[in-house]
Amino acid sequence: MIDERLRGDTMDYIYLINPPLLIQSYIKDDYNKKVPVGLLSLGSVLAEAGYNVHVIDGVVDPEYWEGLISTKDKNVLFYGISCMTAQIPSALRIGKLLRDIAPDKQIVWGGVHPTLFPEETCSSHVADVVVVGEGEYTAKELANAYKQGTDIGTIKGIAYKENGKVRVNPIRETKPLDELPMPRYDVLNIEDYLHKNINVSGPKLIKKSMAIYSGVGCPFNCAFCINTVFAKKLQREKYRSKSAEKVLEEVDYLINEYGVEDIHFQDELFFAKKSRLLTIVDGILERGYKITWSANVYAGYFSDNYLSDEVFEKVARSGCIRLTMGVESGCDRVLKLLRKNIKLDLVERSAQLSKKFGVTLGYSFMMGIPGETRTEVIETLKFINKLLKINQNNYILGPQLFRPYPGSDFYNIWKEKGGEEPSTLEGWAQYLSRGSSSYITVDDLPWLPTYDYDFYMILNMLARYLMPLKNIKFDKLAILRLFMYAALRLRMRMNYWHFPFEVTLLQLFRRLSKKTSSDTNIT
Numbered sequence: 001m002i003d004e005r006l007r008g009d010t011m012d013y014i015y016l017i018n019p020p021l022l023i024q025s026y027i028k029d030d031y032n033k034k035v036p037v038g039l040l041s042l043g044s045v046l047a048e049a050g051y052n053v054h055v056i057d058g059v060v061d062p063e064y065w066e067g068l069i070s071t072k073d074k075n076v077l078f079y080g081i082s083c084m085t086a087q088i089p090s091a092l093r094i095g096k097l098l099r100d101i102a103p104d105k106q107i108v109w110g111g112v113h114p115t116l117f118p119e120e121t122c123s124s125h126v127a128d129v130v131v132v133g134e135g136e137y138t139a140k141e142l143a144n145a146y147k148q149g150t151d152i153g154t155i156k157g158i159a160y161k162e163n164g165k166v167r168v169n170p171i172r173e174t175k176p177l178d179e180l181p182m183p184r185y186d187v188l189n190i191e192d193y194l195h196k197n198i199n200v201s202g203p204k205l206i207k208k209s210m211a212i213y214s215g216v217g218c219p220f221n222c223a224f225c226i227n228t229v230f231a232k233k234l235q236r237e238k239y240r241s242k243s244a245e246k247v248l249e250e251v252d253y254l255i256n257e258y259g260v261e262d263i264h265f266q267d268e269l270f271f272a273k274k275s276r277l278l279t280i281v282d283g284i285l286e287r288g289y290k291i292t293w294s295a296n297v298y299a300g301y302f303s304d305n306y307l308s309d310e311v312f313e314k315v316a317r318s319g320c321i322r323l324t325m326g327v328e329s330g331c332d333r334v335l336k337l338l339r340k341n342i343k344l345d346l347v348e349r350s351a352q353l354s355k356k357f358g359v360t361l362g363y364s365f366m367m368g369i370p371g372e373t374r375t376e377v378i379e380t381l382k383f384i385n386k387l388l389k390i391n392q393n394n395y396i397l398g399p400q401l402f403r404p405y406p407g408s409d410f411y412n413i414w415k416e417k418g419g420e421e422p423s424t425l426e427g428w429a430q431y432l433s434r435g436s437s438s439y440i441t442v443d444d445l446p447w448l449p450t451y452d453y454d455f456y457m458i459l460n461m462l463a464r465y466l467m468p469l470k471n472i473k474f475d476k477l478a479i480l481r482l483f484m485y486a487a488l489r490l491r492m493r494m495n496y497w498h499f500p501f502e503v504t505l506l507q508l509f510r511r512l513s514k515k516t517s518s519d520t521n522i523t
Contacts (some may be wrong), residue, residue: 013052014143015061015071016043016080016187019090020058022432033060033092035265036194037213038111038135039082041180043187051077051143053187055416058090060192067092071276072101077146080139082111087259089429095126106146112133112226113428115233116406118159122166124425129158133214133234136180138172177216178240182253185210190258198262198292200322201359202394206290208252209262215241218268220298221268222326223339224369229407239272244279246288255289263293274306277315284318294322299342302350309353316357324362324397330383332374334369344383351390363387364397367459368445370413374497376453377459381492384466391469399463401440402457417446455497461506462488480509 018036036057043053058064062284071079079098083091088485091109098107110131114121122130128154131138145152152160157172190210199205201411219239220228232236242250247265254260271277284291301307306317329335335342347363354361365384367377377399384396404414406421415421422428442448442456472481487502 005293010052012050012143013054013071013074013076014043014046015036015068015081016053017064017068017077017094018055018057019081019087019094020064022086022089033193033250034212035188036082037211039080039161040183040185040188041213042080042110042136042139044181044184045140046143047184047187048181049143049165053184053185054421055188057188057192057410058094061352062187064516065421066096068097069101069240072456076131077143078106078108080108080110083109083114085110085428085430088425089109089112089216092124092425092429095124099126108139108142110139119166120423121425122159122161127425131169132157132159133236134169134174135174135303141447142398173250174240174368176233177214177240178246180242183212185254185258186256193300194258194260196262198294198321205230206363207261208500210258211262211266211321212247212250212254213266214247214250214270214274215239215267219226219272220269220341221339221504223409224366224402225408226405229405230476233407241267241268241273241276244276247276247280248283251284251289252287255291257413261291263291264439265293265295268296269298271297271301271307279309281315292319292321294320294324299325299327299340299347299350302353304347305348307353309356312353312359313357316359318452320359322362323354324364326364327377328364328366329372330365330380330386331370334372334376334380334422337369337371340377345385348387348390351387351394352455354394355391361391361394361441363397364395366402367399367463368402368442368448368456370402370410371445375457377455378492378495381459381466388468392470394473394493396466397472398461398464401442401460402445403440414446419446446482452497454500457503458491458497458500461500461503462491 016039024101033288036055038061039055043055047053056067061067076384079102081091094240095107100104106128106275107126108129108131108156109121109127114130115132118130118132119268121127129142131142132273135157138155141155142152142158144150152158153162153167156170159166159168160225188261192211194208195206197204198207198209216229217237218225218241221228221238227238231238233444239258253265254263284293327339328343330344334342350361363384365380369381380399386397388394388396402410404411404419422431442460448456462484467487469485470483472478484502484506492495
């Protein structure tokens, strides 16, 4: 929908844009619908400075394109485009639209991909400036410079064009997160996020839900993770967080201002500081909040030194209904390759505690990791089944094909083995727009032996059916789902991974369903 706030005549507009993902669907109560917390934080700083800020979110708004066009007659200081790698094709389309409708306006890029590739991004004809790293205070300085007509060349944390060349300025120092203002949720079209299905596996349960971003980064050093790369590139602490008091203040605000009933702490690792976590949990209980909440957790915390039975019971009592964690592999040797520093017995203990105290856990896994064997992938599948036998209310994400993030140890291996890194935004867009449902395919992982291609193709397609039978959705597509469920288990039992007929069948079904309905979802 087009946000009615876009129709006003107030001066000094700034539009912050979240482009659609590669595979886009607009489901109003989708569990996976996320608040663009980075743009929310950035927009809040700009709004506090007196600017008229609006977030246009192409991930949740099917009419975002019309919303962009409606800005052409506004007095725009700049457009901000935030993107991950998977958003580059749509981000480029947006950039070209903005060049057409507002050729004299500045287009500023930021987010994960531009931070990793500032010169490459800034070289595009649809980018004037790139914000590198955390953008709140950099964007504020840019806005002031544009408004006052002053030079941007001394602003830290940007790449910009000067005399046809891209200049990259020194990195901006970080500030304590408690100095950020209270999030200005009015920069969002909040109705796009407020009502959400919070039940991952089971009947829909719609509540008023909102996200809080209370910490940046992660204290660990996993060999594949983007947080490890960012900490090195931006010369910052691995993990920084808001104080417990600041977090509780934000919880207060959401409950009192918007009647929020559910909160998702959208940090990479909400549980990173035990003392802070316990203070937040105690604060929720002491204030008598009747809310539910969810967050990310680390498997290694499920020890008696941290998430003991007593502590986890209190966490559950405070309203925690769902936690997710990255396990990645069911094989100890592969976990060491990944520098995960977790023990599988603690992962099993987390499943036991989840059943005991009624908290749903989601576990993410990968496959196709450099150095991993087919036998070790099978170990992971068996471990997944073991976890689901402990608690069938839990759920699995993946195993997804491994993605080598630029700057990580494994990304360098990918390039050494023949991986071709695009050198322009347009090159990335072409690479990503190859018709795949994901920007990583079996062909993109050069360390995989060719004789295992069928194995990975089948698993990549059928991994979603590693769920308890009771979680299969029984509707007009139930027969197809049950067939895939049975096919996967038969293959696992027989350890037979040739002749990927399921892949062909699903691809044929998707082609046929596109002709009848764009909303068909077999998962």
